[in-house]
Amino acid sequence: MSRMYVHLHDKTQTARIDFNNLASKSWEKAQENGRFHGSDDIRCDFFVIFSQLNLWLLIQLDTFLELLESNSTKISKYASFTPNDRIQFLLQCDTLNRASYCTNAMFYVEHFLNVIGSRIGVEKDGYYSYTKRFLSRLNIYDDNKFKTLNAPAQIRNSLHNNGCPDRDFEVTIRGRLYKFTKSKPIIYTGWGSLYIFFDELLNVMIEITDKHALRKIPKIKRTSEYNKWLP
Numbered sequence: 616m617s618r619m620y621v622h623l624h625d626k627t628q629t630a631r632i633d634f635n636n637l638a639s640k641s642w643e644k645a646q647e648n649g650r651f652h653g654s655d656d657i658r659c660d661f662f663v664i665f666s667q668l669n670l671w672l673l674i675q676l677d678t679f680l681e682l683l684e685s686n687s688t689k690i691s692k693y694a695s696f697t698p699n700d701r702i703q704f705l706l707q708c709d710t711l712n713r714a715s716y717c718t719n720a721m722f723y724v725e726h727f728l729n730v731i732g733s734r735i736g737v738e739k740d741g742y743y744s745y746t747k748r749f750l751s752r753l754n755i756y757d758d759n760k761f762k763t764l765n766a767p768a769q770i771r772n773s774l775h776n777n778g779c780p781d782r783d784f785e786v787t788i789r790g791r792l793y794k795f796t797k798s799k800p801i802i803y804t805g806w807g808s809l810y811i812f813f814d815e816l817l818n819v820m821i822e823i824t825d826k827h828a829l830r831k832i833p834k835i836k837r838t839s840e841y842n843k844w845l846p
Contacts, residue, residue, distance in 0.1 A: 619702055623709065624683050630806035631676045637814055638669035644821055651830070657837040658824050661727040665817070668719055675712045682708065713804060714774055720813060721771045724764075724820070734835055735828065742768055743782075753826050760819050762786035766793060766803075767812045773801045788815055 645662035652658050681687055682705060690696065696704060725742055728749055732739075737749050746764045750756035766788070769780040778800040785794040788811060793803055803812070823829065 617702075620683055623705065624680065626806055627676050627680055627683070627709075630810065631673060631680075633806070633810040633814075634669050634672050634676070637810065637817065638666050638673065640814075641669065641817060642666040644824075648824060652834065655834075655836060657727060657730055657835050658829070660837050661723060661820070661824075664723055665720070668716070668723070672712065672716050679705075679708060679712065713806065713809060717767060717771050717804075717809060718774065721768055724816065725768075727820075728823075730835065730837070731823070731829065734832055750823075753823065753828055755822065755826060759786070759788075760822075763788065763812075763815045763819050766795075767809070767816055769795050770801055770804055770809070770812070788812070 641662045645659050645666055648656065648662060649659040654660075678689075682689055690701065690704065694704075728746065729739060732745070732749050732752070735752055737745065737752050739745065740748070743765055747756065747761050750760055750764075762784070763786065765784065766786050769782075769784055772781045773779055780795040780797055780801055783795065783797050785792060787793070793808075795801060795803075803809075
């Protein structure tokens, strides 16, 4: 197995462990919120969907590991590649998995915060400005929470901006400085960085739903706009 295959295999194996933890963490919160608010409440439903998104990813990672096996016939059933072309295809598959995960995760996060915000008087706005006012409305604003909610959004936005963020932005997470520069491609798009960003984001989402101002609202049903994206 070439060095590139070993690299992809090791990174994918680690990602499978990390995102399995994220799936379990969000599922546990879904069960807790379901007992408190009911399974039809968006404060339960968001964590269910987030857990399922991570389950989807785990299946993609398992499939990717199978593709890395030298005796796999999944690719050769449909295309005949040179060894180099096969590597390039696998790298593209990995990129698609990371981009799809980030895009879908941020869709659910943004919609959830919009629905919750509408119940506590936060007017809709662009995500960056909205999250600042949302956290302030709950009296839990601090710069790190705000930036934690926005770091993966910068990665998502870069997918439509030649790989570059749409603003200068930096955040320190787990003791490491992540710096985003408007004119330069983002380098924090590997599975390791994505896991850290979304694990910390999930911590903020849990803190938000645990806030008394939200827990005391008896029922927040998911909207029809949200429903059309679900099975």
